[in-house]
Amino acid sequence: MIYINIKGVTMCSIRRVLLICITFVAFNLGNVAFAQDFWEQTAGPKDSGGDYEFVYTVAFDSQGNLFAGTAGNGLYRSTDKGTTWAHVLTEPQIVWRIAVNSNDVIFACTDQEGIYRSTDGGDTWVHIFNDNMWITSIDFDINDKIFIGTEASGIFSSTDDGDTWVSVWDPGFVFWYLFIDDDDNLYISTFFDDVHRSTDGGANWESVGFVGDLVWYITQDADGKLWAGSDSDGLYSSTNSGDTWTQVAFSGTPISTILIDAKGTMIVSDYDVSIYRSLDGGTNWNSISSGLSFDAINGTVLDEQSLVYLGSFGGGVFKSRESSFPATISNIDLTATTFCQGENVEITFDVVGLFNKDNTFTAELSDETGDFAIPTEIGTTFGQSSGTFLTSYIPGEATVGSMYRIRVVADMPEFESDDNGANITINSVEPTLTAPANEATDVALMPELTWNAAATCTTTFTIEVSDDVNFNNLVLNVNNHSGTTYTFSNNLSMLTQYWWRVGAETESGDVVYSDPFTFTTEDQSVFTHNISLSAGWNMISTYIIPDDIDFDAIMNDIKTSVVIAKNNSGQVYYPEFEINDIGNWNISEGYQVFMTQAETLEITGIKVEPELNGISLVSGWNIISYLRDSQMAIEVALASITDNDNLVIAKDNLGNIFYPEFEIDTIEFLKIGQGYQIYVISNDTLVYPEN
Structure with missing residues (x-):
């Protein structure tokens, strides 16, 4: 990171240095996404030569249109979450910020070309503000009143979607980032001066810290706590509207963006290629940078599924392969709670969030006591969200019992659901042989074989007769037999010992065999x-x-x-x-x-x-x-x-x-x-x- 002493440096010099930084740190590792990666590169935006753009800012409107402002080629729009991109605003070269108010009015803030506005999802644009200003930041109060910060001309506001503007405050500072909290307090950071706050709509301002520092980003969580990304000393928070600030994490590291989702998950970037996530309000962090192949992250936004989109310098827009917060699995539901060995089990489950797009869900069966220490896989399905296992089967070899449970696990990222919440009974399909009786002798050469089917599970049967105990040499092999009797149509050999068994054919394709019986045939004249x-x-x-x-x-x-x-x-x-x-x-x-x-x-x-x-x-x-x-x-x-x-x-x-x-x-x-x-x-x- 290059630090800039703002004193005595012209505004043109500041922009030039920033662009030099951006150009200097951008590098390309290729547009390759691996299954375990958190991020993947979208299809753009790209310039006319096919190269990915430098993206400063990204935003969604309520219709799901994704906008990307670039560092030299205007504004792009994607209507399909980054699969395709269209160049919708070409007149301004640099689009520094994009903001969308509650009425879906879109504002594109530029460098030296003022502000452009669209009221039709980006199809058409109107130029609404001074051509000679670098609009560094923009935000809306609870009534959609617009406030903007500029490089050298102070803060302005508009109550009519930008048709007219009023100067709010012009102390001569270079303003960088403007944020309005839930109580309509205004906060604006400056280039290495401090952060200022107004509690009366911009009429009066006071310094609230970060003297001599640059705050890249300010936001607020659902509990009203403020969060600020410092250029010199990482991530800060404030519980008293900025009166005091506490250093939370990443000491000595610049934090350029902060995203907080509806569940309180925090995602921050360090203006490099490193992105971190916290699930506990900033106490602990883990890296989620895998899949990023371009340096310098500047702007993050969520879609309606909590997928994260971010702008990169030289790599266009990247998209997370899973939701901002770790997805969870719940509400495991079965079509029944009593099954036969080998029977199909239809399992539905709910997912909150999205797992990785290459995730596999696996349905697992406990042992007969309900324990998952060594679970049995009974089905798999690919996906990110709620789904159904249509081809999951109770194993044919499952032990008969009444305390089984089923759960669903994911592998990207790894997650184990709670079980289905009710005991599952698995009944036997094993047939019981009746005649010829075990070890019978003097059996007819065309005997009738009889057996009993399992009481609660009706199947078709496989019948095997062999002249060896291991059933390696079958003299009879009948499949898909209905009924519980079978009569030979041809003679067996005389005075020969045979072994026979009957297998229940299950929906899974498993065959559950009875214990074998043996008999010896009679002697007959030829x-x-x-x-x-x-x-x-x-x-x-x-x-x-x-x-x-x-x-x-x-x-x-x-x-x-x-x-x-x-x-x-x-x-x-x-x-x-x-x-x-x-x-x-x-x-x-x-x-x-x-x-x-x-x-x-x-x-x-x-x-x-x-x-x-x-x-x-x-x-x-x-x-x-x-x-x-x-x-x-x-x-x-x-x-x-x-x-x-x-x-x-x-x-x-x-x-x-x-x-x-x-x-x-x-x-x-x-x-x-x-x-x-x-x-x-x-x-x-x-x-x-x-x-």
């Missing part, structure tokens, strides 16, 4: 079923569960004679073109097969237990298998779907029919190896009698 096929169309089925259920493998020995095979769904097996849409043989289905010549199809495996393997039927036509190992009269074999009058008609491959309503029966017996077409009125299950 049979070979020989099915005779003739040239042309055949309709076949088997009562054997094949050792290899792949349709192509089953047809391998005769596929040179097979033209096409198809099932009831229209899926085809077309060996000449290596098409196998059918995939695996289904013992519940019959198949239509077209042969070029007669062949015998051999199927080796174990017998089906027909009474345990119901065949699901859909309304309309079905092609079914015959699962018994011997023929049976058709009216007996199909009794499960004729007793309820659901069967309309059955046909064999030769065109014989069974029409129970009219007592027509040309089929007589269902025969092994044959498939049959049946038409039913509604969905049903066909169950054959046992062998």
Whole structure:
């Protein structure tokens, strides 16, 4: 900082020295903002060559228009908080101060070009004051009476928005900063003389300290305490309207700007690149300079969200990435207080202030006692202000309990909210296995698995069966299964130990598994079923569960004679073109097969237990298998779907029919190896009698 002895120096010399200081200390570190930075550079204002302007002063009107006065290129306006800038006042070169009264009348105070006024948000301007004065400061009393300080012509006032002016006091001082407190006391600092006060609207003045010093800035907090930034000795305060002053902080450091927000947060700059914030009325301070890349701060202002804007020399206008005061999180609200493991939890929260624009909010779950010593992250969302977690989930592995709590934390800056204020219950989704019983033996090769779902949490299920205890080699893996039973459609190996478990599928994607059970399968004889096929169309089925259920493998020995095979769904097996849409043989289905010549199809495996393997039927036509190992009269074999009058008609491959309503029966017996077409009125299950 260069100190100026005002005695004997002309006003032109003072301005020249100030501009030299400004030019000398400005430096550029680039327009780069990091996530942790408090500040970021706005898009301007910039001159016609694309260089950032030297900004003396910044101000907002009530419409959210941001104005920046420059050190040589007039006045700029941004209507979008600094994203874009427009040059709205070009006639005066230097705009030293900007002030906006309660009626949104804007005043631009210049160096040697008087004052310009706008009543339309900066669209048009009127020149309202002497061209030959440097207007160093401006403020309004409670009735919007204007007072201005000048470099060498004293203090003036206006009661008609600047149309006419009255000289108030002209002692020959160089006035620097004018401030009017809540009681309409006027304070004005001078270049290294002292601070003067008037308690009667400017009629009389008295010195109130700072003799031989320069006070850059004066303001007042909500409690009525005055604050002053001294050029030589830091920050001062006064609790008695300036009668006495107390040095508060930054001894030996010039304080050029002071900003106090509605919460009492104080932000000061040292006319360099250092900015500090106090949350306790000036007792303690921390630096918030990160992100500033230009020296010499001159003017700060708040927007309606308490974001701070400041002018810099050579860097245009900077903007804080968070609110002036540390933001807080409160009012954690949940859609419910009882949840299942893995369930989605919608969490809303309120924010006072704004966190850093790159902040991440994290929802955290306590342990089952409500303690957050080791919290569990259950969701994240990006933002600065109040919000909602739409995709946060109770962990699937969460311990069942009724004393959980949820809180929200931020990382820029770090903040932990209070918890949601009420206990949260987490219920289990873990299924309970019932049959086959654990360590059961002599279990059927196509067993039915049964389990109980958790009482209060309904989900779909994953079913896993493995021939090793660690479930590394799965022989069954079924997902998204509804219901609490599952019957194998293919045989397991005989005399083999298996392990099985059922997992509840949760909204989070977690699968919560039951404790595993084990069982050992029975011993059964292996049979070979020989099915005779003739040239042309055949309709076949088997009562054997094949050792290899792949349709192509089953047809391998005769596929040179097979033209096409198809099932009831229209899926085809077309060996000449290596098409196998059918995939695996289904013992519940019959198949239509077209042969070029007669062949015998051999199927080796174990017998089906027909009474345990119901065949699901859909309304309309079905092609079914015959699962018994011997023929049976058709009216007996199909009794499960004729007793309820659901069967309309059955046909064999030769065109014989069974029409129970009219007592027509040309089929007589269902025969092994044959498939049959049946038409039913509604969905049903066909169950054959046992062998």
